[in-house]
Amino acid sequence: MAERITPREGVPTLLAVAHGTRDPEGTAAVRALLERVRALRPWLPVAGAYAELAAPSLEEAAARIDGPVVAVPLMLARGYHALVDIPGRLERLCPEAVVAGPLGPHALLAAALADRLVPGGGFAPSGGGPPRRTDSVVLGAAGSADPAGLADVRAAARLLSRRLRRPVPYGFVAAGGPALADVVAAQRARGAGRVVVASYLLAPGYFHGRMRAAGADRVSAPIGAHDALARLILRRFDQAVFQSPGPGARLAART
Structure with a gap:
Protein backbone atom coordinates (compact mmCIF):
# COMPACT_ATOMS: atom_id res chain seq x y z
CA MET A 1 0.00 0.00 0.00
CA PRO A 105 -0.69 24.55 -25.64
CA HIS A 106 2.66 25.98 -24.55
CA ALA A 107 6.09 26.76 -25.99
CA LEU A 108 7.69 24.27 -23.58
CA LEU A 109 5.66 21.49 -25.18
CA ALA A 110 6.83 22.62 -28.62
CA ALA A 111 10.41 22.42 -27.39
CA ALA A 112 9.86 18.88 -26.10
CA LEU A 113 8.15 17.82 -29.34
CA ALA A 114 11.06 19.17 -31.39
CA ASP A 115 13.50 17.29 -29.18
CA ARG A 116 11.65 14.01 -29.65
CA LEU A 117 12.02 14.37 -33.42
CA VAL A 118 15.81 14.22 -33.12
CA PRO A 119 17.55 10.90 -32.40
CA GLY A 120 19.18 11.13 -28.99
CA GLY A 121 16.43 13.36 -27.60
CA GLY A 122 15.44 10.85 -24.93
CA PHE A 123 12.86 8.60 -26.57
CA ALA A 124 14.43 8.54 -30.04
CA PRO A 125 12.10 7.86 -32.99
CA SER A 126 12.92 4.88 -35.16
CA GLY A 127 14.47 5.11 -38.60
CA GLY A 128 16.60 7.84 -40.14
CA GLY A 129 17.91 11.11 -38.81
CA PRO A 130 16.11 14.34 -37.93
CA PRO A 131 13.52 15.73 -40.36
CA ARG A 132 15.05 17.13 -43.56
CA ARG A 133 13.83 20.29 -45.24
CA THR A 134 12.15 18.16 -47.91
CA ASP A 135 10.23 16.22 -45.25
CA SER A 136 6.81 17.14 -43.93
CA VAL A 137 6.24 17.24 -40.19
CA VAL A 138 2.67 16.63 -39.03
CA LEU A 139 1.45 17.08 -35.46
CA GLY A 140 -0.46 13.96 -34.46
CA ALA A 141 -2.97 14.25 -31.61
CA ALA A 142 -5.57 12.01 -30.03
CA GLY A 143 -8.50 14.32 -30.73
CA SER A 144 -11.35 15.78 -28.73
CA ALA A 145 -15.09 16.28 -28.93
CA ASP A 146 -14.58 19.70 -27.30
CA PRO A 147 -14.06 22.58 -29.78
CA ALA A 148 -11.74 24.22 -27.23
CA GLY A 149 -9.55 21.12 -27.25
CA LEU A 150 -9.37 21.15 -31.04
CA ALA A 151 -8.40 24.84 -30.92
CA ASP A 152 -5.63 24.00 -28.45
CA VAL A 153 -4.18 21.42 -30.84
CA ARG A 154 -4.26 23.96 -33.69
CA ALA A 155 -2.36 26.36 -31.43
CA ALA A 156 0.13 23.62 -30.55
CA ALA A 157 0.76 23.01 -34.27
CA ARG A 158 1.44 26.73 -34.75
CA LEU A 159 3.90 26.72 -31.84
CA LEU A 160 5.74 23.71 -33.27
CA SER A 161 5.75 25.34 -36.70
CA ARG A 162 7.39 28.42 -35.20
CA ARG A 163 9.91 26.25 -33.39
CA LEU A 164 10.84 24.22 -36.49
CA ARG A 165 10.52 27.16 -38.91
CA ARG A 166 8.38 25.15 -41.30
CA PRO A 167 4.65 24.54 -41.83
CA VAL A 168 3.20 21.93 -39.47
CA PRO A 169 -0.30 20.64 -40.27
CA TYR A 170 -2.12 18.55 -37.69
CA GLY A 171 -4.34 15.48 -37.63
CA PHE A 172 -6.25 13.33 -35.16
CA VAL A 173 -6.53 9.60 -34.58
CA ALA A 174 -9.80 9.73 -32.62
CA ALA A 175 -12.51 12.37 -32.30
CA GLY A 176 -12.43 15.55 -34.32
CA GLY A 177 -10.81 16.17 -37.65
CA PRO A 178 -8.93 16.14 -39.91
CA ALA A 179 -7.94 12.48 -39.65
CA LEU A 180 -4.21 11.96 -39.26
CA ALA A 181 -4.10 9.30 -42.01
CA ASP A 182 -5.71 11.75 -44.45
CA VAL A 183 -3.23 14.50 -43.57
CA VAL A 184 -0.29 12.12 -43.98
CA ALA A 185 -1.62 11.02 -47.39
CA ALA A 186 -2.12 14.63 -48.47
CA GLN A 187 1.44 15.57 -47.55
CA ARG A 188 2.78 12.58 -49.47
CA ALA A 189 0.69 13.52 -52.50
CA ARG A 190 2.23 17.00 -52.40
CA GLY A 191 5.68 15.50 -52.85
CA ALA A 192 7.08 15.39 -49.32
CA GLY A 193 10.37 13.50 -49.11
CA ARG A 194 9.17 11.76 -45.96
CA VAL A 195 6.21 12.35 -43.68
CA VAL A 196 7.15 12.53 -40.02
CA VAL A 197 4.55 12.59 -37.25
CA ALA A 198 5.33 14.48 -34.04
CA SER A 199 3.35 12.64 -31.37
CA TYR A 200 1.40 15.13 -29.28
CA LEU A 201 0.91 12.55 -26.54
CA LEU A 202 2.06 12.28 -22.95
CA ALA A 203 2.85 8.56 -22.92
CA PRO A 204 2.73 5.36 -24.98
CA GLY A 205 -0.57 3.55 -25.34
CA TYR A 206 -3.51 3.03 -27.66
CA PHE A 207 -3.33 6.40 -29.43
CA HIS A 208 0.36 6.08 -30.19
CA GLY A 209 -0.40 2.75 -31.84
CA ARG A 210 -3.03 4.47 -33.98
CA MET A 211 -0.45 7.07 -35.02
CA ARG A 212 2.03 4.39 -36.07
CA ALA A 213 -0.72 2.91 -38.26
CA ALA A 214 -1.50 6.21 -40.03
CA GLY A 215 0.96 5.67 -42.90
CA ALA A 216 3.79 8.05 -41.96
CA ASP A 217 7.43 7.23 -42.61
CA ARG A 218 8.36 8.00 -39.02
CA VAL A 219 6.44 8.60 -35.81
CA SER A 220 8.21 10.17 -32.86
CA ALA A 221 7.84 8.74 -29.38
CA PRO A 222 5.43 10.47 -26.96
CA ILE A 223 6.82 13.38 -24.96
CA GLY A 224 7.24 11.29 -21.80
CA ALA A 225 9.80 12.12 -19.12
Whole structure:
Protein backbone atom coordinates (compact mmCIF):
# COMPACT_ATOMS: atom_id res chain seq x y z
CA MET A 1 0.00 0.00 0.00
CA ALA A 2 1.27 3.49 -0.83
CA GLU A 3 2.26 5.69 2.08
CA ARG A 4 0.24 8.69 3.14
CA ILE A 5 1.56 12.09 2.09
CA THR A 6 1.80 14.59 4.95
CA PRO A 7 3.48 17.77 3.71
CA ARG A 8 4.91 20.58 5.79
CA GLU A 9 2.28 22.97 7.09
CA GLY A 10 1.03 25.28 4.35
CA VAL A 11 2.70 23.36 1.53
CA PRO A 12 0.12 21.91 -0.87
CA THR A 13 0.63 18.56 -2.55
CA LEU A 14 0.92 18.54 -6.31
CA LEU A 15 -1.47 15.81 -7.47
CA ALA A 16 -0.67 15.05 -11.11
CA VAL A 17 -3.64 13.40 -12.83
CA ALA A 18 -2.98 11.60 -16.11
CA HIS A 19 -5.65 10.27 -18.44
CA GLY A 20 -4.73 6.62 -17.87
CA THR A 21 -3.76 3.65 -20.02
CA ARG A 22 -3.65 -0.14 -19.78
CA ASP A 23 -0.21 -0.10 -21.41
CA PRO A 24 2.48 -0.66 -18.74
CA GLU A 25 4.91 1.42 -20.79
CA GLY A 26 2.47 4.30 -20.51
CA THR A 27 2.24 4.17 -16.72
CA ALA A 28 6.03 3.76 -16.51
CA ALA A 29 6.44 6.93 -18.58
CA VAL A 30 4.17 8.86 -16.20
CA ARG A 31 6.13 7.62 -13.18
CA ALA A 32 9.39 8.66 -14.81
CA LEU A 33 7.96 12.09 -15.61
CA LEU A 34 6.92 12.64 -12.00
CA GLU A 35 10.41 11.66 -10.88
CA ARG A 36 11.68 14.51 -13.08
CA VAL A 37 9.23 16.85 -11.34
CA ARG A 38 10.45 15.72 -7.90
CA ALA A 39 14.07 16.18 -8.95
CA LEU A 40 13.39 19.78 -9.99
CA ARG A 41 11.66 20.62 -6.68
CA PRO A 42 12.67 18.06 -4.02
CA TRP A 43 10.85 19.80 -1.16
CA LEU A 44 7.46 19.65 -2.89
CA PRO A 45 5.24 16.61 -2.19
CA VAL A 46 4.17 15.09 -5.52
CA ALA A 47 1.56 12.36 -6.00
CA GLY A 48 0.26 10.73 -9.15
CA ALA A 49 -3.19 9.49 -10.16
CA TYR A 50 -5.22 8.51 -13.21
CA ALA A 51 -8.62 9.62 -14.38
CA GLU A 52 -9.39 6.13 -15.70
CA LEU A 53 -7.95 2.76 -16.78
CA ALA A 54 -4.99 2.70 -14.35
CA ALA A 55 -4.23 2.81 -10.64
CA PRO A 56 -4.18 4.68 -8.41
CA SER A 57 -7.46 6.36 -9.25
CA LEU A 58 -8.01 10.01 -8.45
CA GLU A 59 -10.08 8.97 -5.44
CA GLU A 60 -7.43 6.54 -4.15
CA ALA A 61 -4.63 9.07 -4.48
CA ALA A 62 -6.58 11.93 -2.89
CA ALA A 63 -7.48 9.74 0.11
CA ARG A 64 -3.75 9.33 0.90
CA ILE A 65 -3.01 13.06 1.04
CA ASP A 66 -3.18 15.08 4.24
CA GLY A 67 -3.47 18.83 3.78
CA PRO A 68 -4.15 21.09 0.79
CA VAL A 69 -4.15 19.69 -2.75
CA VAL A 70 -3.41 21.33 -6.09
CA ALA A 71 -4.30 19.00 -8.94
CA VAL A 72 -2.52 19.38 -12.27
CA PRO A 73 -4.28 17.54 -15.11
CA LEU A 74 -1.61 15.97 -17.32
CA MET A 75 -3.70 16.80 -20.38
CA LEU A 76 -2.21 18.52 -23.42
CA ALA A 77 -5.43 20.34 -24.31
CA ARG A 78 -8.75 21.35 -22.86
CA GLY A 79 -11.45 18.71 -22.76
CA TYR A 80 -13.81 16.71 -20.57
CA HIS A 81 -11.25 15.32 -18.12
CA ALA A 82 -9.41 18.59 -17.56
CA LEU A 83 -12.42 20.89 -17.36
CA VAL A 84 -15.28 18.75 -16.01
CA ASP A 85 -14.32 15.30 -14.74
CA ILE A 86 -11.28 16.03 -12.57
CA PRO A 87 -12.65 19.26 -10.99
CA GLY A 88 -16.02 17.61 -10.30
CA ARG A 89 -14.53 14.53 -8.66
CA LEU A 90 -12.10 16.57 -6.59
CA GLU A 91 -14.84 18.88 -5.36
CA ARG A 92 -16.60 15.86 -3.89
CA LEU A 93 -13.37 14.51 -2.40
CA CYS A 94 -11.50 17.66 -1.31
CA PRO A 95 -13.72 20.75 -1.27
CA GLU A 96 -10.67 22.98 -0.70
CA ALA A 97 -8.68 21.60 -3.63
CA VAL A 98 -7.66 23.71 -6.61
CA VAL A 99 -7.35 22.35 -10.15
CA ALA A 100 -4.76 23.87 -12.49
CA GLY A 101 -5.38 24.39 -16.16
CA PRO A 102 -4.32 21.73 -18.69
CA LEU A 103 -0.72 21.72 -19.82
CA GLY A 104 -1.09 22.79 -23.42
CA PRO A 105 -0.69 24.55 -25.64
CA HIS A 106 2.66 25.98 -24.55
CA ALA A 107 6.09 26.76 -25.99
CA LEU A 108 7.69 24.27 -23.58
CA LEU A 109 5.66 21.49 -25.18
CA ALA A 110 6.83 22.62 -28.62
CA ALA A 111 10.41 22.42 -27.39
CA ALA A 112 9.86 18.88 -26.10
CA LEU A 113 8.15 17.82 -29.34
CA ALA A 114 11.06 19.17 -31.39
CA ASP A 115 13.50 17.29 -29.18
CA ARG A 116 11.65 14.01 -29.65
CA LEU A 117 12.02 14.37 -33.42
CA VAL A 118 15.81 14.22 -33.12
CA PRO A 119 17.55 10.90 -32.40
CA GLY A 120 19.18 11.13 -28.99
CA GLY A 121 16.43 13.36 -27.60
CA GLY A 122 15.44 10.85 -24.93
CA PHE A 123 12.86 8.60 -26.57
CA ALA A 124 14.43 8.54 -30.04
CA PRO A 125 12.10 7.86 -32.99
CA SER A 126 12.92 4.88 -35.16
CA GLY A 127 14.47 5.11 -38.60
CA GLY A 128 16.60 7.84 -40.14
CA GLY A 129 17.91 11.11 -38.81
CA PRO A 130 16.11 14.34 -37.93
CA PRO A 131 13.52 15.73 -40.36
CA ARG A 132 15.05 17.13 -43.56
CA ARG A 133 13.83 20.29 -45.24
CA THR A 134 12.15 18.16 -47.91
CA ASP A 135 10.23 16.22 -45.25
CA SER A 136 6.81 17.14 -43.93
CA VAL A 137 6.24 17.24 -40.19
CA VAL A 138 2.67 16.63 -39.03
CA LEU A 139 1.45 17.08 -35.46
CA GLY A 140 -0.46 13.96 -34.46
CA ALA A 141 -2.97 14.25 -31.61
CA ALA A 142 -5.57 12.01 -30.03
CA GLY A 143 -8.50 14.32 -30.73
CA SER A 144 -11.35 15.78 -28.73
CA ALA A 145 -15.09 16.28 -28.93
CA ASP A 146 -14.58 19.70 -27.30
CA PRO A 147 -14.06 22.58 -29.78
CA ALA A 148 -11.74 24.22 -27.23
CA GLY A 149 -9.55 21.12 -27.25
CA LEU A 150 -9.37 21.15 -31.04
CA ALA A 151 -8.40 24.84 -30.92
CA ASP A 152 -5.63 24.00 -28.45
CA VAL A 153 -4.18 21.42 -30.84
CA ARG A 154 -4.26 23.96 -33.69
CA ALA A 155 -2.36 26.36 -31.43
CA ALA A 156 0.13 23.62 -30.55
CA ALA A 157 0.76 23.01 -34.27
CA ARG A 158 1.44 26.73 -34.75
CA LEU A 159 3.90 26.72 -31.84
CA LEU A 160 5.74 23.71 -33.27
CA SER A 161 5.75 25.34 -36.70
CA ARG A 162 7.39 28.42 -35.20
CA ARG A 163 9.91 26.25 -33.39
CA LEU A 164 10.84 24.22 -36.49
CA ARG A 165 10.52 27.16 -38.91
CA ARG A 166 8.38 25.15 -41.30
CA PRO A 167 4.65 24.54 -41.83
CA VAL A 168 3.20 21.93 -39.47
CA PRO A 169 -0.30 20.64 -40.27
CA TYR A 170 -2.12 18.55 -37.69
CA GLY A 171 -4.34 15.48 -37.63
CA PHE A 172 -6.25 13.33 -35.16
CA VAL A 173 -6.53 9.60 -34.58
CA ALA A 174 -9.80 9.73 -32.62
CA ALA A 175 -12.51 12.37 -32.30
CA GLY A 176 -12.43 15.55 -34.32
CA GLY A 177 -10.81 16.17 -37.65
CA PRO A 178 -8.93 16.14 -39.91
CA ALA A 179 -7.94 12.48 -39.65
CA LEU A 180 -4.21 11.96 -39.26
CA ALA A 181 -4.10 9.30 -42.01
CA ASP A 182 -5.71 11.75 -44.45
CA VAL A 183 -3.23 14.50 -43.57
CA VAL A 184 -0.29 12.12 -43.98
CA ALA A 185 -1.62 11.02 -47.39
CA ALA A 186 -2.12 14.63 -48.47
CA GLN A 187 1.44 15.57 -47.55
CA ARG A 188 2.78 12.58 -49.47
CA ALA A 189 0.69 13.52 -52.50
CA ARG A 190 2.23 17.00 -52.40
CA GLY A 191 5.68 15.50 -52.85
CA ALA A 192 7.08 15.39 -49.32
CA GLY A 193 10.37 13.50 -49.11
CA ARG A 194 9.17 11.76 -45.96
CA VAL A 195 6.21 12.35 -43.68
CA VAL A 196 7.15 12.53 -40.02
CA VAL A 197 4.55 12.59 -37.25
CA ALA A 198 5.33 14.48 -34.04
CA SER A 199 3.35 12.64 -31.37
CA TYR A 200 1.40 15.13 -29.28
CA LEU A 201 0.91 12.55 -26.54
CA LEU A 202 2.06 12.28 -22.95
CA ALA A 203 2.85 8.56 -22.92
CA PRO A 204 2.73 5.36 -24.98
CA GLY A 205 -0.57 3.55 -25.34
CA TYR A 206 -3.51 3.03 -27.66
CA PHE A 207 -3.33 6.40 -29.43
CA HIS A 208 0.36 6.08 -30.19
CA GLY A 209 -0.40 2.75 -31.84
CA ARG A 210 -3.03 4.47 -33.98
CA MET A 211 -0.45 7.07 -35.02
CA ARG A 212 2.03 4.39 -36.07
CA ALA A 213 -0.72 2.91 -38.26
CA ALA A 214 -1.50 6.21 -40.03
CA GLY A 215 0.96 5.67 -42.90
CA ALA A 216 3.79 8.05 -41.96
CA ASP A 217 7.43 7.23 -42.61
CA ARG A 218 8.36 8.00 -39.02
CA VAL A 219 6.44 8.60 -35.81
CA SER A 220 8.21 10.17 -32.86
CA ALA A 221 7.84 8.74 -29.38
CA PRO A 222 5.43 10.47 -26.96
CA ILE A 223 6.82 13.38 -24.96
CA GLY A 224 7.24 11.29 -21.80
CA ALA A 225 9.80 12.12 -19.12
CA HIS A 226 11.17 15.33 -20.59
CA ASP A 227 12.53 18.17 -18.46
CA ALA A 228 10.55 20.78 -20.43
CA LEU A 229 7.33 18.94 -19.60
CA ALA A 230 8.34 18.62 -15.94
CA ARG A 231 8.98 22.37 -15.79
CA LEU A 232 5.59 23.03 -17.37
CA ILE A 233 3.84 20.89 -14.74
CA LEU A 234 5.48 22.98 -12.02
CA ARG A 235 4.52 26.18 -13.83
CA ARG A 236 0.85 25.13 -13.92
CA PHE A 237 1.09 24.24 -10.22
CA ASP A 238 2.54 27.64 -9.35
CA GLN A 239 -0.10 29.44 -11.39
CA ALA A 240 -2.85 27.55 -9.58
CA VAL A 241 -1.35 28.34 -6.17
CA PHE A 242 -0.93 32.06 -6.81
CA GLN A 243 -4.01 32.69 -8.96
CA SER A 244 -6.55 30.56 -7.15
CA PRO A 245 -9.81 32.53 -6.62
CA GLY A 246 -10.38 30.92 -3.22
CA PRO A 247 -11.62 27.68 -1.67
CA GLY A 248 -13.29 24.92 -3.62
CA ALA A 249 -12.13 22.59 -6.35
CA ARG A 250 -12.03 25.27 -9.00
CA LEU A 251 -10.04 25.77 -12.14
CA ALA A 252 -7.21 28.23 -11.69
CA ALA A 253 -6.45 30.78 -14.38
CA ARG A 254 -4.12 29.65 -17.15
CA THR A 255 -1.63 31.82 -19.01
